[in-house]
Amino acid sequence: MTALLSLDRVSLHYARGHRHVVAVLADVSLEVRAAEVVCVWARRGRGKTALLRVAAGIEAPDGGRVVFAGKDLACLSDRQRSRLLAQEIGWVAGAGPNLDVPTLAHVAMPLSFAHGARAASRLAHDALRRVGAGDCAARHWASLADWERALVAIARGIAREPKLLLVDDLTAMLGPDETDEVMRLLAALAHERDLAVLCSVSSAGATGWSDRFATLSGGELLMPPGEPTPRRGEVIGLPGAGPRA
Amino acid sequence: MSTGMVVLGLLAERPDNGYRLERRLNERLSSARFERGAAQHALKRLSMRGYVRCVEEEYRATASGVERFESWLRSATAMPPERDELMARLALCRPGDMPHLIEVLREAELACTARLEDLNARTREQERSADLQDWEAHMSVAAIAGTAAWWDARIKWLGDLRAGLQRAWLGYEAEQRGAAPPRTRR
Numbered sequence: 218m219t220a221l222l223s224l225d226r227v228s229l230h231y232a233r234g235h236r237h238v239v240a241v242l243a244d245v246s247l248e249v250r251a252a253e254v255v256c257v258w259a260r261r262g263r264g265k266t267a268l269l270r271v272a273a274g275i276e277a278p279d280g281g282r283v284v285f286a287g288k289d290l291a292c293l294s295d296r297q298r299s300r301l302l303a304q305e306i307g308w309v310a311g312a313g314p315n316l317d318v319p320t321l322a323h324v325a326m327p328l329s330f331a332h333g334a335r336a337a338s339r340l341a342h343d344a345l346r347r348v349g350a351g352d353c354a355a356r357h358w359a360s361l362a363d364w365e366r367a368l369v370a371i372a373r374g375i376a377r378e379p380k381l382l383l384v385d386d387l388t389a390m391l392g393p394d395e396t397d398e399v400m401r402l403l404a405a406l407a408h409e410r411d412l413a414v415l416c417s418v419s420s421a422g423a424t425g426w427s428d429r430f431a432t433l434s435g436g437e438l439l440m441p442p443g444e445p446t447p448r449r450g451e452v453i454g455l456p457g458a459g460p461r462a
Numbered sequence: 463m464s465t466g467m468v469v470l471g472l473l474a475e476r477p478d479n480g481y482r483l484e485r486r487l488n489e490r491l492s493s494a495r496f497e498r499g500a501a502q503h504a505l506k507r508l509s510m511r512g513y514v515r516c517v518e519e520e521y522r523a524t525a526s527g528v529e530r531f532e533s534w535l536r537s538a539t540a541m542p543p544e545r546d547e548l549m550a551r552l553a554l555c556r557p558g559d560m561p562h563l564i565e566v567l568r569e570a571e572l573a574c575t576a577r578l579e580d581l582n583a584r585t586r587e588q589e590r591s592a593d594l595q596d597w598e599a600h601m602s603v604a605a606i607a608g609t610a611a612w613w614d615a616r617i618k619w620l621g622d623l624r625a626g627l628q629r630a631w632l633g634y635e636a637e638q639r640g641a642a643p644p645r646t647r648r
Binding site for chain 1: 573607
């Protein structure tokens, strides 16, 4: 299957004052196909968000190509890229609304322009129910627990039915159970909606439901080659634990 | 960790007597805990294998000793990687070894990542085929989280080591060219 999003030898540098240069991305190549979840896993501050911004076309790389659905993002005008972000690429991050509005309005907000207020509310309700956060609709952001906020953020991301979902370290504040739930939900959404999901995570526990994952450090993206082969019935041992009694 | 290889590396740098070698061993690898007399025991073993010879109470690495040390320095790490062994290699590597060690670290990181990916796939397969009750599901997640955290720590550590070594290598290369070293951070 051809890739929906492809990054080809992408590099990005940030200047820090006059003397320092940070190589955030160095020759990064990555492909994300429809109906799959790809995780990029790194410590905080290692360029995960920058990678997603480049993938979304929000930021132009210093070198390399970013191709989304066959279109080279560098060849698109600002208006075309904005349209892409509004219609085909969903951005999911943990940040809440700037206005103190009920969750339903927060999720519906990006839909209102294209669909009108009533249809936007209905679509937002559907999205909230799909992620299991239907009961959060009337509540305000401040009253939501971290895992509920993660679900609401996903609902907002999928409400416009994008082809690609970019998820920025949504599980950073969550415990193992909630992380597992959120990642499982993303995997389910990817498969049922033919959605490509590129997800940045800061812990290995969040990679459990990804189809593939890569690490990012020193600007370099490392992804093991080939697909893992599941072996049915094998006992999973803790490393170094030795044979079971 | 192989104390013998560390001693051999120290002697490849410069010949030394047993007492000073013991001191250098503990200074260079302060994070590892060597037993008293570790250098002397290692010297005996290395002499028997022809990697080291003693001339007037001063030990020197032989040509085959230097070759053996270099091949150890550039070989693949144990899996999962062992902290002291990797730290010893980093402590003893010379500028010319850096690209090899960067590659060794990259390979180790990829191998760890592949292990974790394999673990994830098997866990998913088991979860899908099993009908777990709430408590069982919670325990399953907790067990996986424990294992994942173990790999998480190692893979992040390997990534940090690699990034650090890459910066050091860039600095060295620039210095050799006579240019100012790149002022990079992280």
